Amino acid sequence: MPEGDTVRRTADRLNQGLAGRELTRSDLRWPTLGDVDLVGRTVLEVDAHGKQILTRIAAGQGSARIPSASAQPLTLRTHLRMDGSWNLYRTGSKPWPPGTQASVRAAMANAEWTAVGVWLGMMDLVPTSAESTLIGHLGPDILAADFADPAADFGVTLALERIQQTPHETIGAALLEQRNLAGIGTFYMAEALFLKGISPWLPVSQVPDVAAVVERARILLASNVVRAVQTTTGNSRPGQQQWVHARSGKPCRRCGTTIRVAGIVVGDPNRINAAPITRTGFYCPSCQPGPTPTDDGKPQRPLGSAPKTNVAGKPAQYRRR
Known part of the structure; x- marks a missing residue:
């Protein structure tokens, strides 16, 4: 999206x-x-x-x-x-x-x-x-001109207050929750948390500096508003634009550990009209140590590399000719 x-x-x-x-x-x-x-x-x-x-x-x-x-x-x-x-x-x-x-x-x-x-x-x-x-239900726009101003009525201060109202929620889910702050999706959630070395499943209450995470996400989004090619690495060549997002099964660009993907449950059951949904979270287990409750630990292929199958689910090489 x-x-x-x-x-x-x-x-x-x-x-x-x-x-x-x-x-x-x-x-x-x-x-x-x-x-x-x-x-x-x-x-x-x-x-x-x-x-x-x-x-x-x-x-x-x-x-x-x-x-x-x-x-x-x-x-x-x-x-x-x-x-x-x-x-x-x-x-x-x-x-x-x-x-x-x-x-x-x-x-x-x-x-x-x-x-x-x-x-x-x-x-x-x-x-x-x-x-x-x-x-009216949305949080502050992370790309608003005055978002980073602590004195703004509808800026980063309010966004941080809303995030910290659910300390048990994972930081990945808190960033994706548009009622906290509006504009972040799975791409910038994954990239910002990787750059800050934080597991997407770490509870908000255990994140050392939530404000720094939000600021990193804001900088990434703002820098890409004026770019023709979306990138967080500074490299716009195909296959080089991001650190972890959509790179499951591939080596981390920093440490070589295999990037993994698992579900992040978004939606606090204590909130009205907040039916939980599961979003994808990409991360490096070495650069982002911490809880990974939805990762089953099974080997993961790079996206798009799975064998092609027919309608019966059999590998393509076994199709009847």
Whole structure:
């Protein structure tokens, strides 16, 4: 799933093409928004909060099907989920890439630019005054301009307070919990903890410096907002971009120990509406000593190296010819 850096970069690009311009086309292909018309309204800005993209639109006379919202500023919230993306084209310059029509979920255009959202995972339109109903449950955005300011009302201080409210939770799960801080996914969780030498399964209460872990994650995300290729090693060559994420079965770049992967349970059962889910955590057993309760210790192959199988689950070489 795209993480905060990708979402922020997407929002910044959309903002460059849409902000301050009047919409000449509005096509929201979503079950609850199919009859919404935003033509004639001006896009005020496109922003991001964690993994959410927020397109804020000025008040107007469009036929937006929201009670009492016709004259109110609106916010279009979209989420990329696993496969979604927003693409920006010069209006009228060329048709969309072949085969994308069926995957288009939204299109907004002005005289200069056309923004096309494909395979979007979530889409909602609400009055901007009600934006909190969509993102109010989220923690501070780790890429917000004032996140690192200890005096900020909605920044690192609040994020740390929320993380430390569940001292028994694993640090890996605490970083992935979007209600603590928004924007970190499994990639930056794994990479930040590796660089700090901390097991993803270490309880929050046993982490020597949670603030340092959060700051490391913030630096990694911020550095990749402006990069064309996502990397935490400083090397953008294929296969060299990350320390541990997606490298199970391969040697650690620092010590040579085999990188492993195991599940991280995210979701505190003591919280309301927090059904636990299992996410993947990659780590080096030598560089990140500590508890690994979900690792069965069995040999692990590098990702993608398992023998190909047929539908019956037999290795490819045993298929009937």
